[in-house]
Amino acid sequence: MPDSSRRNEKSRRAILTAAFELAGEVGYGKLSIEGIAARAGVGKQTIYRWWPSKGAVLFDAFLMMSEGETGELPYTGDIERDLKTVLRATVAELRDERYDLPMRALNTEMMHDPELARTYTERLEEPMRDMKKSRLRKAVEDGQLSDVDLDVAVDVIWGPITVRWMNRSGPLTEEFADVVVETALSGLRSPVA
Amino acid sequence: MPDSSRRNEKSRRAILTAAFELAGEVGYGKLSIEGIAARAGVGKQTIYRWWPSKGAVLFDAFLMMSEGETGELPYTGDIERDLKTVLRATVAELRDERYDLPMRALNTEMMHDPELARTYTERLEEPMRDMKKSRLRKAVEDGQLSDVDLDVAVDVIWGPITVRWMNRSGPLTEEFADVVVETALSGLRSPVA
Amino acid sequence: MPDSSRRNEKSRRAILTAAFELAGEVGYGKLSIEGIAARAGVGKQTIYRWWPSKGAVLFDAFLMMSEGETGELPYTGDIERDLKTVLRATVAELRDERYDLPMRALNTEMMHDPELARTYTERLEEPMRDMKKSRLRKAVEDGQLSDVDLDVAVDVIWGPITVRWMNRSGPLTEEFADVVVETALSGLRSPVA
Amino acid sequence: MPDSSRRNEKSRRAILTAAFELAGEVGYGKLSIEGIAARAGVGKQTIYRWWPSKGAVLFDAFLMMSEGETGELPYTGDIERDLKTVLRATVAELRDERYDLPMRALNTEMMHDPELARTYTERLEEPMRDMKKSRLRKAVEDGQLSDVDLDVAVDVIWGPITVRWMNRSGPLTEEFADVVVETALSGLRSPVA
């Protein structure tokens, strides 16, 4: 197995950058190890030596890009307002050409590679989910939300956005983001009942 | 352009069946036109003549499989109970090996092929969505649900399930289905507020 | 088996013309039955019905083209002069783009199809050879040639030309034609001997 | 362009051997790059990397086979006797199944590929022609032949054999070889003249 202490950092960054860019330029279908190596000015073996799959490269590329991206969701004291802010930002990002294609590429790999999905969940999704749950928890403490399972709450709020993006099953707009937040907060049940 | 009146129906069915089965057996990554043609006992050209892409074949395979599948969602008068029944069934199907892999394959293709996504939406998603909205509409009439945007309601209910399935971001169980229904119906907001 | 009395003469001519032209335009390698049928505005089956092979079509095309071509070689009384005239004409024809490629195509087919070679020999080569032998016989009668095997004589005179054309083993010029005639007539042996 | 220093010699030999054998077994029409690759246990790309065409492979196969084949034509002092010896050997070789088909295949390719014909001429034909001219030159020095153009002499002697082989226009026997030699040496012209 390779000795990572001898690893060439410049090559590593060149590969990840090339992978991310190519995913955005040519799309998932035409994203190839050969292409990444050529763009990065690197031998193919250098990729195969350090990553087990195309998806793993892509994942690391995301990791590098999102490095230092962090911290907390906004807190104004009004959970509805804050969730709308966040979801609108998410929608904007998903509509951004620069992120759309690479994210689709990564999602595709995850879809068929449970191991990659697990790693992704651990390294990228969980931290983000924790941020989300953290904000929701504060809202519970503020008496704005009832004491539900926060994981389910996250899924109910962010799930609809993700699905629309993936399947293009409807327009992915800021209005949609707002309505999702309102609906998730108020529930579907008639208040009379 | 091919003359569809001369089309060989037997070959068509053999191709769609082979595509569905292979998607289930070898997964998306190893699903090839050559493999489908070989399994179906058909020349490759016969596939290329009638379908523009691997995704289109897969889509037609789903169409054939879901032919006559239909009608209405259950109606007992209790929307919560009925939604739980439906979502539990959905979860069961998504966990069924026979459907999991082919669906992932189709979703992958849709993810990168907007035209295919559009067709899918029109031919398969819309009808199902209409069934769902129809059941929800009855619940509104029954005074069980408030008068929300039904498309958003559908996304809020079914979105979390779909996302967990796709990304394997958490366990996809019947309990999860139940909690999603309860949360979506009651909303996250504290009743005190 | 097909009833040739019902045969469509127009189609037949269109096929042969198309075959000859295409052989000249695209060369042997890209000459296809499909191409001939398309150019002739004819169904493929009409070709397969009447000819056993591509070579047979080509052969018939030559037969049609050389119809009525004939009679006798020139006779001025001087065999050397006459042979030079004939060989120069042959060289000119072989250098003519319009005949070069189709002839190469036909020769290729004959090379690998003994049956076709036999038919060609009978129908086209023998008549031409008879004309050649006829002229040589007259030269024998005129006391200009000794009484050799005329078939061998024909091969010795025309063989060198044919080989140079086929293999491009040297320049195929009128001068070459002249020298071949002179050499074949005089022989290689030193007159002293 | 490929770096020939990295070339795998074992693959090269396997390809050339396979090409020669297959040409002899299945004939020109069914000789395919795929078939050669399969027989040689080699990827198709390895053939496409190093040779521009099927004909070039075949040519190299001949080159390999005729390696070290050489030297000089027999010299007993009697040119007629020696030429008969050589032409009889040529006839025998052309009638040998092991050489007939591969040679036809190579000739076919040369016929349609001037570049290949040029290479063949340079690398295989010229050396053989030089041997032939060398023997004829000695005969001239011995006073057995007159001082004719030796290239034409070679064509007059060997041309008839080649043409009969290619076109099967007559029986290719040792008797024919003898008569061709006699006729070429004595000439056709009547000795009286």
Added chain:
DNA sequence: CCATAACCGAGACGGTACGTCATGTCTTCCA
């Protein structure tokens, strides 16, 4: 003078091979 059998155009079909591209492994050579 129609009926019926053939030819005809068109082109779908199961195949084979094409020439290209990417895979993941291996080897060579350089720093």
Added chain:
DNA sequence: TGGAAGACATGACGTACCGTCTCGGTTATGG
């Protein structure tokens, strides 16, 4: 020894033709 370079066996791609096979739509006799 890590890395750039790239040859290698493998296998899928999408295309071109093969030779066979229907499908209607004309001919063109022969009963």
